Each structure stands twice: as structure tokens, then as C-alpha cells.
Amino acid sequence: MKHTNYIVVLFLAFAHLALGQVTLAQVRQLTMDDAVKLALDKNRDLKVATLETSKSTQKVVEARGYALPTVAASAQYLYYFNKQVSFLPGSFVGLGDDQVATFRVGGSNALLGGVAVSQPLFQTSVRSGIKVAQIDESATTEALTTVRANVVTDVKKAYLDVLITQEQLRLQQQSIARNEQALKDSRSLLAQGRASRVDTLRAFVTVENLRPTLIQLTNRIGITKTILKQTMGLDEQEAIELQDSLLYNEALFISPGTDVFLDAVQARPEVRRLELLEKLNQEQIVQQIAEKQPKLSAIGLAQAQSQANNFQFGDYKWPVSSYVGLQVNVPIFTGFRTNSRIQQAQITRQQSNTQLANLKEIVRAQVKIGLANVEEARLRIQTQQQTISVAELGYRITRDRWKQGIASRLDMSDAELSLTQAKSNYLQAVYDYLTATVNLDKVLGKIK
Structure with missing residues (x-):
């Protein structure tokens, strides 16, 4: 029993010493x-x-x-419940010259995508x-x-x-x-x-x-x-x-x-x-x-668009239009x-x-x-x-x-x-x- 007490006291002494070292x-x-x-x-x-x-x-x-140039890509999808209307002179379809003919063109689905570039010059x-x-x-x-x-x-x-x-x-x-x-x-x-x-x-x-x-x-x-x-x-x-x-x-x-x-x-x-x-x-x-x-910039655009009445995208035609030019803002x-x-x-x-x-x-x-x-x-x-x-x-x-x-x-x-x-x-x-x-x-x- 005395031996056990001695071990406990010795252990506590070492623990106290170690704790003191940690504190220091x-x-x-x-x-x-x-x-x-x-x-x-x-x-x-x-x-x-x-x-x-x-x-x-x-x-x-x-x-x-x-x-530096600014480059922006855009995409657009439109669904027409009523197709777009175009106006032509009446003489194109046998009407009088003072009349206007209307007819609907394009498809129900319209898609548009393009890339625009603008570069400040001055x-x-x-x-x-x-x-x-x-x-x-x-x-x-x-x-x-x-x-x-x-x-x-x-x-x-x-x-x-x-x-x-x-x-x-x-x-x-x-x-x-x-x-x-x-x-x-x-x-x-x-x-x-x-x-x-x-x-x-x-x-x-x-x-x-x-x-x-x-x-x-x-x-x-x-x-x-x-x-x-x-x-x-x-x-x-x-x-x-x-x-x-x-x-x-x-x-x-x-x-x-x-x-x-x-x-x-x-x-x-x-x-x-x-x-x-x-x-x-x-x-x-x-x-x-x-x-x-005044501000002068060079601008450019390339875009593709298509219209159809169905979702057969593989059959769509994608005509491309593009331009470059100068733009002046005064x-x-x-x-x-x-x-x-x-x-x-x-x-x-x-x-x-x-x-x-x-x-x-x-x-x-x-x-x-x-x-x-x-x-x-x-x-x-x-x-x-x-x-x-x-x-x-x-x-x-x-x-x-x-x-x-x-x-x-x-x-x-x-x-x-x-x-x-x-x-x-x-x-x-x-x-x-x-x-x-x-x-x-x-x-x-x-x-x-």
C-alpha cells in the first residue's frame, strides 16, 4: 500500500512538473x-x-x-404564338396602289446567336x-x-x-x-x-x-x-x-x-x-x-439565325450575316x-x-x-x-x-x-x- 502511494505521489509530481513546463x-x-x-x-x-x-x-x-476590346456572345430563342407580320404595297399582290398587303412570315420557333466586338480607337x-x-x-x-x-x-x-x-x-x-x-x-x-x-x-x-x-x-x-x-x-x-x-x-x-x-x-x-x-x-x-x-470605336458583328415550325434542329438552316465598321459618339x-x-x-x-x-x-x-x-x-x-x-x-x-x-x-x-x-x-x-x-x-x- 505504501509502495502504491509512493508511485501516485511520484506520478503527481511529474505531472505537475510537466504542466509547469507547458505553462512556461x-x-x-x-x-x-x-x-x-x-x-x-x-x-x-x-x-x-x-x-x-x-x-x-x-x-x-x-x-x-x-x-481593350469588348467581346460579347449572345443567344436568343423566341416562340411565336402568332407569326410575324410583314407589310407590302398592294400592287405586289394585285391590290390598288393605295392599299397595303399583309402576310405572315417565318416559323413559330426563332433562334438567334452571334458574337459582337467593340474596340475603342479614340x-x-x-x-x-x-x-x-x-x-x-x-x-x-x-x-x-x-x-x-x-x-x-x-x-x-x-x-x-x-x-x-x-x-x-x-x-x-x-x-x-x-x-x-x-x-x-x-x-x-x-x-x-x-x-x-x-x-x-x-x-x-x-x-x-x-x-x-x-x-x-x-x-x-x-x-x-x-x-x-x-x-x-x-x-x-x-x-x-x-x-x-x-x-x-x-x-x-x-x-x-x-x-x-x-x-x-x-x-x-x-x-x-x-x-x-x-x-x-x-x-x-x-x-x-x-x-x-467624341469617342471613336471599331465594331463588328457575326450572327446566325434560323426559324422553323418544328423542333427538328438538324433540318434548320443557319444563314450567317456579319459586318465591321466604325462608330462615333459625339x-x-x-x-x-x-x-x-x-x-x-x-x-x-x-x-x-x-x-x-x-x-x-x-x-x-x-x-x-x-x-x-x-x-x-x-x-x-x-x-x-x-x-x-x-x-x-x-x-x-x-x-x-x-x-x-x-x-x-x-x-x-x-x-x-x-x-x-x-x-x-x-x-x-x-x-x-x-x-x-x-x-x-x-x-x-x-x-x-
Whole structure:
């Protein structure tokens, strides 16, 4: 019996170990670069934008198709309850010249089949339509680049949100650990008669007041990870673990040249897209004007027809008729529709010009703000690095003085709070710096 119990316990231990290994295997380890690559592959907004580029490519194929011949086959069957009537002058059948003779011709069953061909020879709107489709394809590609830049930026910022929340949790745990140590020291001094009961109670309350924030930060980590997974396009149930750390890296920022604004305007896909839309609107004006011009096409038809009073198809005669020719279509009056479309295209072009000028001013402001934010965060980091050193020294001195009975418990709490605040400010400054560099890369059009 004991042997059997031993086997059961051993089996459960191995099962638990195997289950733990499976659980660990399901946790996806992510660096920031990994998160970006996953987002570029799985993000749903990016997939929609990619499909839009495929659709615009097919629009080019469609536009070119209007310059190709159109071939259509047709077939028709008719059954006449009353046969067709033909009219002839009365003199043909011995009647007076002022009379009309009628008689029925053909069979009850009529069949008709043929092939018609039409080839545009001169149609200016076709050429303009191809140009419009090609420009639209290029504009859609720039829109895809914009979506890609937005996705990369959003993923990096979401990744940084998780990192700073984890660091804030770690900072809070350190604060609790320091206060717990202070509570332990206070109890020891109380037992020695060197500290008051009030100081011990105050130390206990301080520790307990820090715990709710610990719970909030723990919950916030789960929320920020959920946002990151949604941005990347991962399933919400999938577990992830971040591998990077929230560290200050001055090399991330490279001071731009004097023509930073011009470089940003040339690199931003949004600007290039609006420039293409302006060309697109101009070509649409040309396309609408072309609708007023004549259209010349080559046409041809070959058809066979037969009629009979029975369904003996083998006995049917199938005479064939055919022709080729030219067809000219000259627009004369279209109810002012063409003129209205021309006016609409001209107004749309004016709108795109205004939007382009406005976007350039927005880019100018974004570049200025982005550079200022990076520089501000850098200065805050340098300041907070010194502040942390001073706060740590102050905390150690105050702790030693408190243990010697020279400093009060209130002095001890202030020193610990100052140290925690200094580290929190430094952490926030590093986060702001990294976020500002991510935003600046997007503003300068460096995200490809």
C-alpha cells in the first residue's frame, strides 16, 4: 500500500512538473523589436490597409481594361404564338396602289446567336482613367505606409506603458520593503524602550497605506499588457513577458540637421499622399473634360439565325450575316452633368491643396514640439540622477539618526518619501524620453 502511494505521489509530481513546463512554454517572450515584427504581421488595421492596396492595384487593371476590346456572345430563342407580320404595297399582290398587303412570315420557333466586338480607337477618358487609377494606387501605398508607422508607434508606446508600470510596481515594492524594515526597527526600539508606541503605530499605518497602490499597479500591468496584445493583433488569452528594460539610452536621439522641417515634409507619407491626391484631382478634372470629346470605336458583328415550325434542329438552316465598321459618339447635351462633375473635381482639388498646406504647418509644429519634448526629458533625467543620489544619502543619514534617537519618525517618513519620489520622477523622465523619441521618429518620417 505504501509502495502504491509512493508511485501516485511520484506520478503527481511529474505531472505537475510537466504542466509547469507547458505553462512556461506558452508564455511568449517579447522584446520591443519582436513586438513590432508581430504587429506588422498580425495587426488587423494593417491587414485592412494592405488589402486596400491590393484593391487599388485591381482598379488599375480595370482602368486598362477599358482600352481593350469588348467581346460579347449572345443567344436568343423566341416562340411565336402568332407569326410575324410583314407589310407590302398592294400592287405586289394585285391590290390598288393605295392599299397595303399583309402576310405572315417565318416559323413559330426563332433562334438567334452571334458574337459582337467593340474596340475603342479614340477615347481620351480611357487614358485619363488609367492615370487616375495609377495615382490612386500610389496614394494608397502611402496610406499603407502611414498605417504602418502608426502601428509601429502605437506598439512601442504600449510596450513602454507596460515597462513603466512594471517599474512602478517594483519601486512600490522597494518602498514597502524599506517601510517594513523601519517597522521592524521601530518594534525593536520599542522593546528596548528607545521608541514610542506612537512611532510604531505610525510605521505600521505607513506600510498598510502603501499596499492598495501595490494592488492597483498589479492590475494596471494586466491592463497595459492587454492593450499591447490588442495592438499587436495577438489573442487576449496569450501570456506575454517583456524582455526589455526601461533604461535611458542617449544614443536613441540623434540631433537632426538644420533642414529638419524640410526633411520631415519629404519623408512623411501623409504629405506624399496628399501631394498624390492633388495630382489625382487634377487628372480627374482632365478625365471629366474628356467626357465632352467624341469617342471613336471599331465594331463588328457575326450572327446566325434560323426559324422553323418544328423542333427538328438538324433540318434548320443557319444563314450567317456579319459586318465591321466604325462608330462615333459625339456628346451634345448631357443635362449639365459633365459640367457639374468638372466643377466638383475642381473644388476637390482646392480642398486637397488647402489640406496639404495645413498638413505642412502641422508637421512644422509637430517637429518643434517633438524636439522640445525630447530635450526636456533629457534635462529632467540629468537632474533626477543627481536628486536620487542626494535622496539616498539623506535617507541613510536620517535612518541612522533615527536609530540613535536623534531624528524623529516623521523625519524618517519624509526621507523615505523623498527617496521614493525622486526615483519615481526619474522613472517618469526616462519613460517620457523614450516615448518622445518614438513620437519624434514618427514625426520625422523615420519609421519605414
